[in-house]
Amino acid sequence: MTTRRNFIKMAGLTSAAVMANPADTFSNPIKEEKIKLQTQNKWLDGSRLVVSVSMQFEAGGQPQNAESPFPQNMQKGYNDFPAETWYQYGYKEGIPRMLDNWDKHGIKVTSHMVGSAVLQNPQLAKEIVQRGHEAAAHGMNWSSQYAMPYDEEKKFIKAGVDAIKSVTGFTAVGYNANWLRRGENTLKILQELGFTYHIDDLSRDEPFIIQVNKKDFTVVPYTIRCNDIVLIEGKNFSSDQFFNQVKAEFDQLYAESEFKRRQLSISFHDRIGGTPQMVKMTSDLLEYIKKHNGVTFKRKDEIAKMALEDKTSIRE
Structure with a gap:
């Protein structure tokens, strides 16, 4: 199969070969490069495709009257009590149910934890780590860190890390900003604080x-x-539609993984991905994925470590 990446590399080699010796244009150097390219499709541990699952631990750290499935028509000065219970579902039912599902399928995930949510529900945060999952940082609260001055943002990120460490004993090395919106200084700060990756x-x-x-x-x-918050809440997908979307993504990436390194990412949020219908759908999806040879499930800190150690990793 000819891929764009192989085509570009092969075209460059062919041009060089023609200039050096037209008679040997398609001789051994080209074949050796094709063999080299084929070895670069595998992950360092020999995996064909890696699945990365995120479990966002945010509920309990949300601001007052945060966005929810309810109409945003509350008058100022009043609390949206039904919306609060929607968030409470995340730590009362959602995460416990998802944790049992991960154990059922023998996989480990990365939990992006908001510091204030961890402090409100310390036993649950501790349980996530005790059951073998990664605790990654997700800010101290839902503030927009991209608008913070350097020193303020650094304190904000560190406060979230410290909350996770104090409760779980786990030192976060991965980071996820609120709605992915980092600022100009975010990566520099993460490097200074000892992080190894961001998402x-x-x-x-x-x-x-x-x-x-x-x-x-x-x-x-x-x-x-x-991502369940985008598809289920944002686009009103049913669990069946979510299943089919992720399955189609997996099928295409698995086909591509024969020739290049591929990663499938799936993201769940405590109060959305932890509902009964979503966990049942997720269980069926995991069963389907696990039937394919060469597929492994990894925490994001494991993926980052493997990428850093792999001399064939893409560099930008």
């Missing part, structure tokens, strides 16, 4: 390495195509 990027279907403060830093791409 606020939609530009690829595989991790890649960038330079931040003249050091390697990993981007583990996120998704809005396979």
Whole structure:
């Protein structure tokens, strides 16, 4: 199969070969490069395709009268009590149900935790880590950090990390800004605070390495195509529609993974992905994915580490 990436590399090699020796245009160097390209499609651990699952832990950290399925028509000065219960569902029912589902399928996920949500529900945050999942930072609250001055943003990020550490004992090395909207200083701050990756990027279907403060830093791409808050709440998808969308994404990426490194990202939010219908749909989806050879499920810190250690990782 000829892919665009292979075509570009092969075209460059062919041109060089023609200039050097027209008679040997399609000789051994080209074949050797094709073999080299085929070895670069595999992940460092030999996986064909890696599935990255996110479980957002946000409920309890939301601002007063935060957006919800209810009409945004509350008069000022009043509390939206029904909306509060919608968020409460996330930590009372949603995350516990999802945790049982991950155990059922033997997979580990990354939980992006809002610091104030962790402090409100410490036992649940601790349980997530004790059950083998990654605790990643998601800010101290739902503030728009992109508008913060440097020092304020650094304190904001560190406060979230400290909350996670104090409750779970886990040191977060991955970051997700509110609605992915980081600021001009965010990556520099993350590098200074000891993070190894961030996910606020939609530009690829595989991790890649960038330079931040003249050091390697990993981007583990996120998704809005396979994201329950975008599809279920934003577009009013049914659980069946969500299943079919993610399945189609997986099928295409799995086909591509024969020739290049691929990552499937799926994102769930505590009060949405943890509903009975969504967990049942997710269970069926995981069963389908697990039937395919070479597919592995990894936490995002594992993906970032593997990308940093892989000399064939894309660098930008």
